[in-house]
Amino acid sequence: MMIFGAIPLFFMELVLGQFHRTGAISVWKIAPIFKGIGMAECLISYYVAFYYNVIIAWALYYFIASFSRVLPWTRCDNDWNTDRCYTSANASAIPANGSSSTAEYFERAVLGLDSDSGIGHLGAPRWRLVLCLMGVFVILFFSLWKGVKSSGKVVWVTATMPYVVLSVLLVRGLMLPGATEGILYFITPRIDRLSDPSVWTDAAVQIFYSVGAGFGAHIAYASYNKYHNNCYRDCLLTAGINSATSIFSGFVIFSYLGFMAKRENVEIDEVAKWGPGLVFVVYPEAISVLPGSAIWSIIFFFMLITLGLDSAMGGLEAVLTAIKDEYSWFIKRHRYGREILTGVVCGTAFLFALQNVTNAGIYMLSMWDTFAAGTAILFVVFWQAVAVGWFYGLEQFCNDIEQMLGFRPDWYWRVCWKFVSPVFLFVIIVSSIASYNPLVYKTSTAGDYTYPPWANALGWVIASSSMVLVPVVAIWKLSSTPGTWSQKLAVNISPHWEHRAIMSGETKVKRFQVSTYPTHTTSVVFIVKL
Template sequence: MTVGNYDLWDRKRPPVQETQGVVSANGSRDTLEMDEQEDRGQWGSKWEFILSCVGLSVGLGNVWRFPYLAYENGGAAFVIAYLILQFLIGKPMYFMELVMGQFSGKGPTSVWNMNPSAKGIGISMMLISLVVAIYYNVIMAYTLFYFFSSMQATLPWTECQPEWYSLGCVEQTTKNIPYCSYNMTENELLYTNQSRPCRCFENSTFHQSSYFSQFDFNCTNTTWKGDKPVAVAQLFFEKDVIEKTETLAADKMGPPLWRLALCLLLSWIIVVCCLIKGVKSSGKVVYFTATFPYVILLILLVRGATLDGAIDGVIYFIVPEWSKLLDLKVWVAAAGQMFFSLSVSFGGIIMFGSYNKFKNNVYGDAMLIAVMDVVTSLIAGFVIFTTFGGMAKNIGVEVQDVAKSGYGLAFVAYPEALSQLPVSQLWAVLFFFMLFTLGLDSEFALLETFLTCIQDEFPSTRKYKSYMCVGMGIICFFLALPCVTPAGDYVVTIMDHFGADFSVLFVAACECVAVMWVYGAPRFMRDVEYMLGYPPRPKYYWLFCWVVCAPILISLLFVYRMVQYTPLKISDGVEYPEYAQTIGWILTCFFMCPIPIFFIYKFITAEGPPLERLRTITRPNDSWGPNDGSDKYALSPPQREGKYGIDNPSHM
């Protein structure tokens, strides 16, 4: 790759450069760099890399978030918006991050040798990944809890407990039955104005749910209760699994719930064991964890398609409301799902790319992974809504009455649907094990991103990789304990809303500007061509998306989210306490502040006039170069001037 008469990444050994201190006469620096790279590790095969990327991109969000967002935002209209944003933002950014990691062989922090002023972006990615890893494993602990609960003779979310009737508990077989209020005497105890699911017949006799099936009660002066019934699966999740408190008051936090704490501990033990050798060990695990979910999804898809009423669910999922494409909220929802799904700007993609061989065809890999992400989301959508269609038909309600989002989909609506299938315990075990494996792949990437950043900044720590992994697992377990208290659901919501929402958009916008506007898109394109041997085609599509679409659209999305921000709510009309909102915004600032802080620090410590300082801190440093075993000696001044970016504004 040449500029003028100079080869930017000359493979030939240059003359001894004592002043630069980069290459010694005996080539000792080369040996040091190669030793460090060997200690750093590489993927055992191309498939380990691809499956790890698929596991990162295809996570819990594809199963519990994408289907509901599609239904809520116009069905196929949402899918179209999602595909357009994938084409303009998601795929280009995914490819960009893979190139950054593979070209340099560095993780999210050290890769910014390309633009030292932007190192704060890598720090932000590292911090976001750590915090998300902490609460993400809590959700995985939920899936383990349900996994073990599914092995009982009777699924525990199918029967109301006695103390739940006063809360409006109703089992799925009577979900369409209104409530009766009545007075009764049972075992010489007087129950006044009680309410339980019942059927009132002409003779004023009604039959209780299965728990009281041995009794017949006479309804006198029966009146229909107007309160909305509460599904037993929802009460099981809120009252038995997470034991959710009514408020987020500090004195209501309570101690960790021992059953969830044990599930959390088991989840962290599994994660640490799989990551104990870094990508060398996790790369072997993904052969199972990245493929098993597809097997289960396909089995559930076939089973769901055979249910009576499945077509009703499919119609709700795919029938487009074209007017929704004119609604900005639909595009915002699609963009949010795109970031959530592909995991761009979390650092994991850069980290995975950095363990690749230099000549790996990262272009084809990026295209394959982006397609797999979309296909998986669509398959999950059909799985969810064929099942919900059958469930709605069975209990005599509309599909929208059983469709929920987030926790509600994974731990309320779908468990209800599974309980209606023959051999429901088997389907429940498979489903929740699938959810756990989906989360496991993402958790690998989140924790490994943090560890890679530390090891890249301090190479001497690589010899203690296993100890660092165990140590971080222990620390993260204890940091996650507040998330498994009775108020833990609120804590997880705050961490997710403030930690992985505004912050990621801000980081993504800064990342695009730092790479494509400062380092320079033409310079970046030449790096790609040097690494692959050919430029990505079509060239101007990539340049247009990198330089114009991605930074501008992401910035607009960030501004829109800030302007349209509404406080988190515990329930209708009840907002989170002010102290909780404050903690959330502090968390957001904690993630975003490294970017301006590092830039200001670099600028202040640089020498010369302001413009010269700006050029100095945005110019690639001496250690930036290709990770192909060639000499990474400092570029001569003419070579620097031949490169594009802010260090040579005339070429911008």
């Protein structure tokens, strides 16, 4: 998925942003009919800010709670604990249907989750989480309000700090009993799982999330690069470092999971939880049994905060740059236009995020996480590959790269852009929809929560709200462009520098004919010089 999907489209986005010097919306002056792709990418990034920053707020909550003599999730005598609670100290004698003190702290003390909660009964926002969430958005605002001048400086801390902390945690984790078993579990392949379509869908979503393709962030940041910056090198280095970091962090995590499994005398599968349970239940429990646990906890959650802020800045910068470029007149008219725009985007995202810090907010967060940027991001990236490879044209795109970088992409890039990546994405999109199962959220203290049918329908509305922008904007562009239908179509699938010639009658449209026009290769409709 990385080699044939994420890397080619990552490089494509860097080229688009760096060559055309605009954000994710305005860049589609190369083919206006696909402007909805940029809008969809920005909307998805905006949606992600609703729930991703809540996870950072949880990390901030834990970070503050770690400044105590005894970590609060290591005890069972608190108001939020149940009679089924057990601690890491007595993990060898787990009661029937018992729940760990770390799970009860996360689900009951932090989230306020109980058996009466449900997505239809969210309740009021929890004030402690609201303050943490507000703190996260305030940090993001001051990191972004001056554009890349401010965010670029912050990234020096947020991008490098996790490597230092992970290295320290790995050294400590390798010294624990059971670490070897955990690492072996991590690196031992299970080839039979490749027959499961959900594995491929998860791989695609994960790598696009991890690399960041499809969110508009790379187009935004690349638009600030120098024109001849070697974005090809940047693409390969970033993708390589990204995957190496994932593997490295896997060693760190599974060394502790192996330790937990050995200590509780259970299989690693039973402690290797997915989702927030891994970060906010399993890892705090593993840290709590280490000497000087409070120090380790402070270090770990500080790392999570910096790591989260780094990703959150990229997503919001994609939105800010796209709006700034599309409505540059507003920014130029107002002295503090960038600051006002940043305040509006961060402020509204904060208000929408409040739904996820209520007593049942975890159910809303899980729904946003499943639908906002799952199938939707793959759908948008699919159309991005089609738009560049089949309408803007590979020949023109390769000419842009040669003019900017001094070389033409070889056959691997061409084949991926035109055939392999779109086909891969299309198959994954169809598989993800066909293999969809109604949402179920598993908790340790309140049992499994099955989402009602209307909640699943709402989730698909969220997913569709971004995907529908692609056809809706295409129809709007065709209907609002002056001229005959041939001219409308010709203008909207052509770069902006060809529009004057098209509208003046110097070019005409011929259907299903191989083009000799210098900026295009093949397409459904071709512009042919008279």
